[in-house]
Amino acid sequence: MVVNAITKVAEELRLNWEGDEREFSSKSCNTSNKVLCDCSFNNHTLCRVTKVDFSGERLRGEIPPAIGNLTFLTWLDLRSNRIHGKIPDSDLSSNDLDGPIPDFFGRMMSLNVLILSENWLKGSIPENLGNSSIKTLDLAENQLSEEIPESLGNISSLEHLRLSDNQLTGTLPKSLGNLQNLYGMVMANNKLQGKLPQSFENLTSLRQFNVRGNEFIGPVPAYIGNWHQLQLLVLQGNRFEGPLPSTISSLDKVTEMRIADLYGRKGELFLFPNLSRMTQLETLVLRNCSINDLIPPYLGEFLALSHLDLSYNKLTGEVPDFANLTNLYLRANKLIGSIPTLSTNKTEANLDLSENNFTYSSIADYRFNRNTNSFACCSSSSDLDSAWQNNNFSCGEDQLENDRLYINCGGDKVTTAQGTFESDVNPEGASTFYISDDKKWGYSSMGIYDPEQIFSMSYAKSIKSHEDCGFESIQNKEVSLYKSARVSPISLKYFGFCMKNGLYKVKLDFAEITFKEEADHKSRGNRLFDVFIQGTKVLADFNIKDVAGGLNKNVSRTFQAEIKGNSLEIHLYWAGKGSKRGPYELYGPLVSALSVEPVLKPVKPSKKLSPLPIAWISGSVVLFLVLVFFCLWKMGYLRGKESKIEAQKELISLPGGGLFTYKQLKVATQNFNNENKIGEGGFGAVFKGVLPNGTTIAVKQLSAKSKQGSREFVNEVGVISALQHPNLVKLLGCCIDENQLLLVYEYMENNSLAHALFGPEELKVQLNWTIRSKICRGIAKGLAFLHEESKLKIIHRDIKTTNILLDKDFTAKISDFGFAKLHEGHQTHVITKIAGTTGYMAPEYAMRGHLTSKADVYSFGVVLLEIVSGQNSASYRPNDESVYLLDLAYVLQEKGDLLSLVDPILGSEYAAKEAKMILELAMLCTNPSPTLRPRMSEVVKILKGKSRLNYTPSLAPYSADGFARAKAIASRSFSNYSRSMSREEPSNPASYEFSIKEEEVHISADYTPEITDESGRSPLNNV
Structure with a gap:
């Protein structure tokens, strides 16, 4: 059987494999590098395959199900091939696999290594992986979404966890703090948020911790000091608060630390952290960390330190000499004195000294280095090679001639209807400043992609003419603007010099031309960067490919900017978000063209007025405005309702x-x-x-x-x-x-859930079972937050498919809070003004005005039925031809045939067990008795597989003996509800057990949907 399985695998992967039974004997089983066996079974007469390595064999085709017969497999390596299709019962990396990860892996008790990176896998991480004994779990560089399951914290054997470059959301599970054998945790480039869990203080075996490019907040936790084995720490691209904890000083094995964009509350500045014990540091990045201090001299004694980035702080004093630095970034500080001495060849050093107060004479040794940026580096001196090196440069009045700029970034000169765009083809850019021949503009770049290609890599990119098919909608002359671009790893600033003061229109043109074709793995990267104009952020986490709708597609953004000091600064900045993987140039800022034109006639410099005229003019203006305001008020124009x-x-x-x-x-x-x-x-x-x-x-x-x-x-x-x-x-x-x-x-790209379910057929086709299941969980988590987790306990009152919006990833988001009601503890509201939608309202709320969070649970149950069935509950009307969706569900429930409700458009492509569970959960949520409905937190656990559904079919609130009586049910449904709900004692106590105490009932004679706190005041001014 083992031979057959291996042979079948080889055949379907088109591998020339000539295995036979003799190859699995105790003598010859392990002679092949491709297949290893354990032959200790049956007194060494039976061999079991434990390792299969077909990596790099140029395999094609799909993975055969036969690989699932290798139940003793502990190592499976099929990476770097061209295998495609869905995973049956196995694992791969660097292929074209898509679809969800099967839960088969959670049942492979002997599996030690699972590597599925660099594929197209979608959906969630299977919960049952927590049952395995995996040591290495690598699911990086896929399209996995939803939250990281808590169950991963049960894999006590786990040593390496790599989930980077996906679309994972939510917070990091506290249970991961149980993984005391964990060496590496890499979660970079996801959508994770919240604070780092306190339970992570137990991860004392960590060597690598990388959470770059997420949305984490709060202070950097002090327990990091407990990670004494830590070698790599990467926190950039988040929203952590400074300063770094003092406990970081206890780490002495760190070789690489990258931290950026640490801010203090109310502009607080920090001292330089104590890193004196990190003598093994090779790379240190503390960029834009609000540090106002001297650079500690001990950094110059770190012999291994080769890369140091302290840019965008408020560092003062002199810079110590360094032993082996090759990359030094000190941009935008207040440093003085001489340029530090570097032991490396001065022509090979990569230096950014710009925007400081250095003494220029010390730069002489670096003036011929093409990778030294000395823009505005130095204090005024007659020794300056160029006026642009002066950090206090200003234009004379006779130089103020510029009121327009047109630059074809990274490309040749081109004339369009808008104007003539100047050439910008200088290939340099690792760390450099370039000034145009006419001295009207320049750019300042910082960073390096590949140190090995420091002299050969060009930072001006272009595509060939036959690759511009994405620009068909653009006029021919303008296409050239999008066929080139300038890139930079970290920071790219364009300057307009000696410009007339005034208000300008700034237009930036972008096109993602550095990625490969859509089918290539390289196309999966996401370039994210920020844009600042005159120091104001105008674009955050800008993703050209997403906004433009694909590769080689153009997109423009236009802004207004005011020039006051005769200079314009456009800054494109990489804050650590997005992908950062090979090949190079797939991260960091990119811009194709820019244009600057006046909005109003630029203001020419004028002589200053003396204080007396200024005071006279100001007083007159103020008096005039007061009179105008008084007249308008008297006439009633300023007295609104x-x-x-x-x-x-x-x-x-x-x-x-x-x-x-x-x-x-x-x-x-x-x-x-x-x-x-x-x-x-x-x-x-x-x-x-x-x-x-x-x-x-x-x-x-x-x-x-x-x-x-x-x-x-x-x-x-x-x-x-x-x-x-x-x-x-x-x-x-x-x-x-x-x-x-x-x-x-x-903006929600996929409109509402109602539009997706009941709208155009082509959109409904996209709602496969995986997406529908994800939507169910998303709505449940949103409602659980409203009811139980938020500070304001909210009852939505109008949950329906039109109030569920879907983003581009089909993540469900609850909207429309116009009828929301504050849930005040355990009180039950009896109201006279009912809000909601027929077909979704709970019977106790619709008939009696009794409002609790269980009313939302009921509505959620109806929405579950709609998601699974694809039918619109609200569109059903009791007549001779139709019944309500819930009526039909009751009938099918009594027949034991709930799965008949599943949307026919799904065919057989759905998980029957999960569908049955969701339908049963829907019936439980729509139980006529609110006390028998689950809380939304319980619903979330059930949907995530963390809790079992104890399902007992509820009785319909009216007689329903079979499908043939559905029409009668529909015609009698509302009258039966009214009669049964109007009795003081329900006819079926098991179904209608309200148990409301008189003192718990809050009666509002004229209810309007407003929120009040315990004192009866509106908390809106305090939220």
């Missing part, structure tokens, strides 16, 4: 967003053009818009006929502002201007 004023007061104090003007949103949505309309709700239309900084938004415009007034509007803004969770829609801002009420949300 009280409700609007009160609403504005509350909105101004809300966190998480800002007040947009109506004019801004009109421009963003092209005057609320119908072509931009992406939805219509009970409160008004929703439009797609684009802000000047390129951010795509969704604008909810409340119609004049809307029942949602300013009170509900403020309520919705307040609730969303107070709530931050991956499965809740993110509020960017709002507008209460010109009698308009508008909400500005993050």
Whole structure:
């Protein structure tokens, strides 16, 4: 059987394998490097395959299921081949595998190494991997999503965990702190968030810890000092707070430490951390870490140190000499004195000394090094080779001639309808400053991709003419702007010199031309960088490929900038986000072209006025404005309605967003053009818009006929502002201007769940079972957060498919909080004004006004039925031809045939066991008795496989003996609900057990959906 399995594997992978039974004898089994066996079975007469290594064999085809017969396999290496298709029961790396990871691996008790990196795997990490005895788990560079399962913390044998370059979300599981044998944890380039768990203090065996490029927050934990074996520490690309803990001084085995962008609260600055024991350091990056201190002299004594980046701090004093440095970045500090002495060949050093106060005479030895950036490096001196090295350079009035710039970044001179774009083909850029021949502009670059290619690598990139098919929509003359680009590993600044002061339009053009074709693994990288203009961030985590919609596709962004000091600075900066993998040039800033044109006529320099005229003019202007304001107030133009004023007061104090003007949103949505309309709700239309900084938004415009007034509007803004969770829609801002009420949300690329389920057929096809299962879990996690985890305990009251939005990865996000109600402990609300949607409302809420969080659970159960069945519950009406979806579910439940509800479009491509579990969970959630419905936290555990569903079929609230009586059920459903719910004692206590005590009932005679705290005051000003 073993021979057959190996032979079958070789045949289907098109490998010339000539194995036979003799090759598995005790004498010859291990003679092959491809297959190793353990022949200790049956008194050494039976061999079991334990290792299969077909790496680098140029294999093609799919993995045969026969590999699942090798049940004693401990090592399987099929990397660096061209194998494609889904994984049956095995593992690969560097191939074209797609689909979910099968749970088979969790049942391979002997498996020690599982490497599935560099594939196209999707879905979640299987929970049952926690049952294995794996030592190395490498799932990096795939498209895995959702949260990291807690069960991974049960793999006590785990030594290496690599999950980088995926789309994983949520927080790091606390259970990972149980992995006391863990040597390496690499989680870089995901969407992880929150604080590093306190349980990680137990990871005392760690050698490598890399969480670069996520959304972690909070202070760097002091327990890092307990990781005495640590050799690699990478924290850049997050939102950690400084300073570094003093305990970091106890680490003495670190060879590489990369930390960037540490900020203090309220602009707090920090001292240089004590790293005196890290004598084995080879690479040290403390970039933009708010350090205001001297560079400690002991760094110069670290003989192994070759790469040092202390740029963008506030370092003072002189720089010590270094023994073996080859890369030194000191940009944007306040350093003085001489340039440090480096033992390396001065023509090979890579130095960025720009924007400091050095003495120029010490730079003489480096002036001919093409990889030395000395822009604005030095204090004023007559010895300067160039005025651009002066950090206090200024233009004379006779030089102020420039009011336009056109640069074809990385490309040749080209003329378009807009103007003539100047050539920018200088190949240098590791660390360099370039000034144009006419002295009107220049660029300053920092960083190096590959030290081995420091002299041969070009930082001006271009594509061949036959590769520009993505630019077909552009006029021929403009195509050239997108066929070239300038790149930089860390920082790229473009300057406009001696420009006239005034307001300008700055247009930046981008096209991702460095990645390979879409089918290549290299296309999976994601380049993320920030853009600053005049020191203000205008783009954050900008991803050219995502925004443009693919490779070799153009995208432009336009901004306004004011020039006051006769110079313009455009800064593209890599903060550590995105991929950072070979080949080079796939990370860091990239720009194809830039243009700068005046918006208003530039202001020429004028002579200064004396203090007396200035005071006279200022006083006159103030007096005039006071008179105008008084007249307008008397005429009534400045006295708005009280409700609007009160609403504005509350909105101004809300966190998480800002007040947009109506004019801004009109421009963003092209005057609320119908072509931009992406939805219509009970409160008004929703439009797609684009802000000047390129951010795509969704604008909810409340119609004049809307029942949602300013009170509900403020309520919705307040609730969303107070709530931050991956499965809740993110509020960017709002507008209460010109009698308009508008909400500005993050844009959801895949519209609503209702649109995906009940909209165009081609979109519904995308909702495979994996995505539907993911959506169920996402909604559940969002509701669990609202009910139990957030500071404000919220009852949504209107959970339905139209209020579930889907982002580009089909992550579910709950929206529309206009009817949200604060859940006050265990109180049950009895209200007279019901809010919600027919077909989704719980019976006790719809008929009696009893409101608890279990009303949302009921609505969630209906949504589960819709997701699995693909049928719209709200569209069912009791007539001669149709029944409600829940009615049908009750009928099929009694027949024991719930799986008949599964959407026919799925065919057989769904997990029947999981589908049955979700349907049973839906029936449990829609139990007529709220006390028998589960809490949402319990639902999450069930959906994630952490808790078993104890399912007992609930009775329908009316008689249902078979499918043939479905029409009668539909016609009687509402009347039966009314009669049964109106009795003081329900006819079926097991189904209708409310158990509400009189003193727990809060009655509001005229309920409006507003949030109050325990004192009865609105907490919106305090959220």
